Amino acid sequence: MTNFTPFLSLGGGLLIGLATVALMASHGRIAGINGIVNGLLTTRLSPDWAWRFAFLAGMIASPLILLGATGQLPQISIxxxxxxxxxxxxxxxxxxxxxxxxxxxxxxxxxxxxxxxxxxxxxxxxxxxxxxxxxxxxxxxx
Known part of the structure; x- marks a missing residue:
């Protein structure tokens, strides 16, 4: 069973929405991870490649940022x-x-x-x- 975390869920949803709007406003692109990764693998060091890499790097680095801010990594159970x-x-x-x-x-x-x-x-x-x-x-x- 999972814990009900409405405030953390709301915060995460707001951050996802903010990132989505920011990407659309700044680059006119949709924040679909499938398309971002596909474009990263198929474009070669173009300006389009840079934002894709930054977006993906931010997703990968976010647990480390959380570690620095709270002193612990997210608990994941698979x-x-x-x-x-x-x-x-x-x-x-x-x-x-x-x-x-x-x-x-x-x-x-x-x-x-x-x-x-x-x-x-x-x-x-x-x-x-x-x-x-x-x-x-x-x-x-x-």
Whole structure:
């Protein structure tokens, strides 16, 4: 069971929203991690590459910033085997490729722009996530 943390969740959501708006205002780009990483891997040291690298580096460095501010790293517990994590990562990659975007691109940015495609994608991956959790916890006993 997870702890209910409404204020931390609200703060995290506000920071995600602020980063999304800042990226759109400064570069006219959507903060979809799938697209950011894909562009980072396919563009070569252009101005577009620099902001992508900075965005990703900020995501990677954020736990270290939290460590400096609070003296502790975030507590992470992953109750799945490494094999399930690899399979899940692969399926997520396939899904984001087929869906032309990820949860941050469609769910945060696309839905806030009232994109019908993003709303449909978000409804689809949320329904699949719910079904997956139900199957793993109640059918397969995981």
């Amino acid at each position: 109750p799945s085997s490494p094999l399930l994590l690899v399979i899940g990562g692969f399926l997520t990659g396939v899904g984001t490729t087929l869906g032309s975007g990820c949860t941050s691109g469609h769910g945060v940015c696309g839905m806030s722009r009232l994109s019908v495609r993003s709303i449909a994608a978000t409804l689809t991956f949320m329904a699949m996530a719910g079904m997956t959790v139900f199957l793993i916890r109640h059918v397969f006993g995981g």
